[in-house]
Amino acid sequence: MKMHEATPEERKQFYSEEWNKRELPDFILHTLSLREFGFDLDGTGPSHRYNQFMTVEKLMEYLQNRAPYSVFASVALYDQPSMRKGWLKSELAFDIDAKDLPLKSCGCTSGKVCERCIDEARRIAIEFADTMRTDLGLRNIVFSYSGRGFHIRVTDDTIMTLEQTERTQVVEYVTGGVIPTDVTMALGYSQVFRERLARTFKGLDEQRLSKARGLRKSIIQKLLAEKERALEAIRGGKLDELSTLGGLGPKTFRQFLDFLVRLNSEYTDGKVTIDTKRILRLPSSLHSGVSMKCMLVRDMERFKLEDALPKFVSERES
Known part of the structure; x- marks a missing residue:
């Protein structure tokens, strides 16, 4: 599936004919007047900030009149969102962007996305949400497709x-x-740490491992030759066995572990999660850069990219 930038005419068509307030998630709809809205009007970035809408009808009127390139809403709730004052609370958000995944099984170059890497981002999002439910006891977790990946909002x-x-x-x-x-x-390495470490190591090949500081070619080849045993050792929390398999000394082993952990951290943009004043793409809006709808995803297991295609895309291709 090729992704093309939406024209100003297509943006106008989308917001005039297709945008529907019923596609706004309840958690945003019920707190609409407490959120800051930001807009990218021409593709240069969300510079038009500090906007507040008291009703969904006012938001709809703005969207239809301006047909913005991108629409954003804050994860924070404020007493005075138009001044970004009186912070009340903020969602916990994870941004998993397919174009920025540290390891991809597809051939996409950096900054590009395809159906395959978007699906990989989907699986990562499910994995993170499962951990928050089972380990942290969180329950109010929703997913949204962002155009190039997924947001998790708690x-x-x-x-x-x-x-x-x-x-x-x-x-x-x-x-x-x-x-x-x-x-x-x-009590040993936590299960979630072991699972993340194993997932990352499994996706590494010789070229990618060569970027790890301190790993000689002979060590890399040993680790890859014993990859299944190494994965078993990681999953079992027996990292000393991993060190033995690769012939790693204490310093080199620590550098190898640091390398894996750094890759783990790059599966999401950590700055988004810790920023209590972050704005994220509004579900129901158009990602004009790729001509896709940002949308609430109720069933991540069954999500298909076709669900996020605006009508004008099919008309464009017919």
Whole structure:
């Protein structure tokens, strides 16, 4: 599926004929007047900020009149969103962008996306959400397709008042993006850390491993030759066996572990998760860069890209 930029005429058509307020998620609709809205009017970025809409009808009127390139809404709720003052609370959000995945099985160059890497982003989003449900006990988790990937948005009351430091700890845990400390290691490596480490190592080949500092070619070849045993050791939390399989000394082993953990952290944009004033693409709006609808996804297992195609795309191709 080829993704093309929407023309100004197509944007106008979308917001005049296709945009529907019923596609706004309830968690946004019910807090609409408390959110800051931002707009990219011409493809140069969301510079038109500090907007507030008291009703969905006012929002619809704006969209139909301006047909913006992109539409954003804050994860934060404010007393005065038009001034970004009186912060009340913020969703916990994860941004998994297919174009920025550290490891891809497709041939997309950096900054590009295809159906395959979007599906990989979908599976990562499901994985992260499952961890938040099972390990952190979170329940109010929704997904939205962003045009080039997926957003996870968490609205549990216990999570929405967290400060940046606490949000950082959540993202590090969920992604496996930090090596557990000696204190947390008393009972061994956590299952989520082992799973993330194994997933990342499984996706590595010789070329990608060569980017790890301190790994000689002979060590890389040993690790790849024993990849299945290495994966078994990682999943079992027996990382000392991994060190033995590859013939890694303590310093080289730490560098290898640092490399895997850094890749883990790059599966999501951590700055989004910790930023309590971030704006994200509005579900129901148009991502004009790729001519796709940003949309709430109720069933991630059954999501298909075709679900997000605006009508003008099929008309364009007919």
